[in-house]
Amino acid sequence: MKKNPAENMLAILHYQDYDAVPVLDFGYWDELLIEWRDAHLLTPEECELLEGPNPQYAKVSTMVSRRQGFDEVYASIGFNAHLFPSFEPRVIKTFPDGRVHRQNRDGVIVLDIPGAVGIPTEIEHTLVDRASWEKEYLPRMQWSEKRLGENLAERIAAVNNRPDRITCFHVGSGIGTIRNILGIVGLSYMQMDDPELLHEIVRTFADISYRGVKIMLEAGLRPQMAHYWEDISFNHGPLVTPTFFREEIVPFYQRTTSLLREYGCDLVSVDSDGKLDELVPLFLEGGVNIMFPIEIGTWKTDFSNWRKLHGRELRGIGGMNKHVLSYDKAAVDAELERLRPWIELGGYIPCPDHRLPPGTKWELVQYYTDRFRTLYS
Numbered sequence: 001m002k003k004n005p006a007e008n009m010l011a012i013l014h015y016q017d018y019d020a021v022p023v024l025d026f027g028y029w030d031e032l033l034i035e036w037r038d039a040h041l042l043t044p045e046e047c048e049l050l051e052g053p054n055p056q057y058a059k060v061s062t063m064v065s066r067r068q069g070f071d072e073v074y075a076s077i078g079f080n081a082h083l084f085p086s087f088e089p090r091v092i093k094t095f096p097d098g099r100v101h102r103q104n105r106d107g108v109i110v111l112d113i114p115g116a117v118g119i120p121t122e123i124e125h126t127l128v129d130r131a132s133w134e135k136e137y138l139p140r141m142q143w144s145e146k147r148l149g150e151n152l153a154e155r156i157a158a159v160n161n162r163p164d165r166i167t168c169f170h171v172g173s174g175i176g177t178i179r180n181i182l183g184i185v186g187l188s189y190m191q192m193d194d195p196e197l198l199h200e201i202v203r204t205f206a207d208i209s210y211r212g213v214k215i216m217l218e219a220g221l222r223p224q225m226a227h228y229w230e231d232i233s234f235n236h237g238p239l240v241t242p243t244f245f246r247e248e249i250v251p252f253y254q255r256t257t258s259l260l261r262e263y264g265c266d267l268v269s270v271d272s273d274g275k276l277d278e279l280v281p282l283f284l285e286g287g288v289n290i291m292f293p294i295e296i297g298t299w300k301t302d303f304s305n306w307r308k309l310h311g312r313e314l315r316g317i318g319g320m321n322k323h324v325l326s327y328d329k330a331a332v333d334a335e336l337e338r339l340r341p342w343i344e345l346g347g348y349i350p351c352p353d354h355r356l357p358p359g360t361k362w363e364l365v366q367y368y369t370d371r372f373r374t375l376y377s
Contacts, residue, residue, distance in 0.1 A: 232245075235298055
């Protein structure tokens with residue numbers, strides 16, 4: 001019997017026979033959805049969901065993805081491994097030109113500029129030393145059953161054993177969330193100035209994550225894939241030293257991935273942008289065996305080279321240069337052919353290497369999904 005996209009995805013990642021390569025996406029920038037709305041490319045229902053003080057970008061992104069021909073493969077579930085409660089977002093200062101200093105949910109003061117696209121500039125951080133950790137953050141990093149969310153049994157039943165979906169368990173972050181809270185500069189200095197405090201922070205987040213994973217597995221969750229979020233590299237390499245990563249983060253991964261494997265979950269992915277070459281062997285050492293989204297960037301990531309270095313235990317999802325979707329059909333065709341040798345390696349599935357940005361052409365996204373199915377189905 002012919003496999004569905006989720007079954008094909010699991011088969012590819014396990015080096016088994018498959019019928020077709022799934023057509024995967026990473027979603028869309030909010031600004032691109034607005035751009036497409038203004039170009040009258042969205043449906044009336046999608047436009048309506050983008051109106052009002054709380055536009056539903058995530059819901060519209062899912063609806064657009066479906067219309068453009070991407071496959072739906074995941075049934076996701078998770079728990080709160082972050083600050084609980086988070087900081088209350090609030091405006092700190094408003095400037096005459098419309099700029100705003102705003103405290104976000106991590107307790108970071110950021111600069112919002114009207115019309116600006118991208119990640120806001122960080123102005124100030126609440127977590128700067130042991131005193132601020134113990135006063136503002138440690139109380140928010142205590143275990144509570146409320147972290148699991150409501151109706152846990154029903155949520156687990158809803159995602160378990162769905163033949164049309166991969167049960168994907170979001171299990172937290174080793175250092176990426178901490179980097180968000182400290183900032184790149186703060187994290188860099190703390191590695192040198194107060195490694196004991198940074199160790200305590202990492203262990204605190206790690207223990208919350210492990211506890212949530214353990215409780216949900218014991219409650220009956222049977223994921224086929226687990227997923228970490230990190231974002232801990234930039235265009236020249238890691239934002240922490242590989243030595244720090246091996247000593248502090250790898251043991252956290254090993255403890256959790258070993259537990260996941262006891263419950264039959266042998267696929268573990270990590271979302272980390274940037275140049276990952278130095279971290280890939282450390283992720284693998286920690287039991288994380290799927291790199292995602294394999295950002296191409298100016299450093300030109302080569303998955304085939306990673307495979308030569310690290311073997312078939314390394315899998316990949318991503319690596320499709322999203323920027324070609326703002327060029328022309330010839331560029332899309334060339335990109336699809338560039339990916340062919342990676343697909344032939346096995347254990348790899350193309351996907352745009354991050355959310356599609358403003359300037360992406362609607363018609364080229366549809367061309368990409370149609371052409372992908374022609375070539376790889």
